[in-house]
Amino acid sequence: QVQLVQSGAEVKKPGASVKVSCKASGYTFTDYYMHWVRQAPGQGLEWMGWINPNSDGTKYAQKFQGRVTMTRDTSISTAYMEVSRLTSDDTAVYYCVRGRSCTSTSCYGGFDNWGRGTLVTVSS
Amino acid sequence: DIVVTQSPDSLAVSLGERATINCKSSQSVLYTSNNKNYLAWYQQKPGQPPKLLIYWASTRESGVPDRFSGSGSGTDFTLTISSLQAEDVAVYYCQQYYSTSPITFGQGTRLEIK
Numbered sequence: 700q701v702q703l704v705q706s707g708a709e710v711k712k713p714g715a716s717v718k719v720s721c722k723a724s725g726y727t728f729t730d731y732y733m734h735w736v737r738q739a740p741g742q743g744l745e746w747m748g749w750i751n752p753n754s755d756g757t758k759y760a761q762k763f764q765g766r767v768t769m770t771r772d773t774s775i776s777t778a779y780m781e782v783s784r785l786t787s788d789d790t791a792v793y794y795c796v797r798g799r800s801c802t803s804t805s806c807y808g809g810f811d812n813w814g815r816g817t818l819v820t821v822s823s
Numbered sequence: 824d825i826v827v828t829q830s831p832d833s834l835a836v837s838l839g840e841r842a843t844i845n846c847k848s849s850q851s852v853l854y855t856s857n858n859k860n861y862l863a864w865y866q867q868k869p870g871q872p873p874k875l876l877i878y879w880a881s882t883r884e885s886g887v888p889d890r891f892s893g894s895g896s897g898t899d900f901t902l903t904i905s906s907l908q909a910e911d912v913a914v915y916y917c918q919q920y921y922s923t924s925p926i927t928f929g930q931g932t933r934l935e936i937k
Contacts, residue, residue, distance in 0.1 A: 734926075744865075744873065744916055746926040760925035794872055805854070806920040809863030809878035816872055 701725040703795050703814035710820045711785050718781040719817045721795030728776035729753040732798045734810060735769065735780045737791040745791075749801055750778060758803065785821045792816040825849055825919050829929035835937040842904040844932045846917035851897045854921065861921035864893055864902045867931075868913045876915075877902065904934075912936060 706720040721733065735747040748759035750769040757769050768781045778795055794816045799808040826849040836842040852861045860880035865873035875884045877893035880900055890905045904911055917929040 743931045744918075744928040746928070749923070758923055762925070801923060803923075805861060805923055806926065809865075809875045809884075809918065809920065810873075811875050811878075811884065813872035813874070 701812045705814040705817045708818040715785050716783040717819050719793050721778045721814055723776045733778040734796045734798050736794045736796055739791040787821050790821050792818050825922050825927055827919050827927050827929040829932045833933040835935045836907045837937045839906050842907050844902045844915050846900040846929055848898045848919050852919045852921035853897050860896055862900055863918045865916045866913045
């Protein structure tokens, strides 16, 4: 079965960076896009961007441009998401999420498999 | 950005009764070339990640009980639970994937048992 296993919880100071990993199994890693979605405590869902593991292409939400980097290592079927210049507003659970293909403007279908989430806490 | 607005924010329904959640997008998410509505519904239970219920506005994801159904087109959509079960207590989100500038979710609707 499809599994997305994320790295453990992180505590970071303001101004620092955090890198979250997501190891995929149960399917061909390069056949699906990987999205990242975050959820602040008690709040709703916020899409951050996607990476195409096959081409290494990425698209980021404008809000996160310049501060987020999504990468992948196909040899170990793992996606990564790094956020720099953290502030307290970045305290959230970060999910990696499998999705079907996307163009530069839209995606094809919903997000069908979610990781369990990684809690990132930013505090001085 | 395409703004997605759900109503109501919270809802209490008796067991066995129908629950209806609405979702409105600020612009059409119907792609006329393929006649598909780029809208999905998710269920999130406490302490769990969201789960995909419906995509293309009305296609049920594999394994989702048939009491869940989606309808609507263009800018107005509905998620219906035909006969509420105790395990359906959750927060429900709609999402548009018509535009990735950015992909957006509704604010969520909390469903409880009356």
